[in-house]
Amino acid sequence: MIGAFYQPASVVVDLDCLKTLPPRELASGLAEVIKYGIILDGAFFNWLEENLDALLRLDGPAMAYCIRRCCELKAEVVAADERETGLRALLNLGHTFGHAIEAEMGYGNWLHGEAVAAGMVMAARTSERLGQFSSAETQRIITLLTRAGLPVNGPREMSAQAYLPHMLRDKKVLAGEMRLILPLAIGKSEVRSGRFARACS
Known part of the structure; x- marks a missing residue:
């Protein structure tokens, strides 16, 4: 995959386009929506809990x-961070695990949002094991993702060992050290470096 940092001249949002999406694609998009509540805005996460059925x-x-x-x-x-040198990495919550799922399972077999949804739960559980996140808040994430029709576990056929090679090729790896986006509370997250093998398993 190739990405580029070029800002658009304009952005068009056409709500009617959403009506053309199959339910699975709509749910996939909602994973990224839920992500924003988890990483940055607890009040928005609360709003999503109350308004998911309307969405x-x-x-x-x-x-x-x-x-x-x-x-x-x-x-x-x-x-605040156009070139993704720090803060912008928070937008990748769930993506380190999610990209591993997509790569291992074959792109397209799991939609991007589905892989990210499972990855966000994995990140929450990792943060729990590190003593930084409560099980009650992990459950709130699981409940909201489930209501949206999204997976909350990785593929059964994918072992814990299968994740690591893909995760070590992640763009956030720095000097050979993995960096994960971990929630600290609903609406607050951090980029954390270190050895995560035990906490992730």
């Missing part, structure tokens, strides 16, 4: 607010 039925006002808030949150992060 799933593509309620116009609910969807408009949801998209606007996600754009605001991402814009704040990108404005």
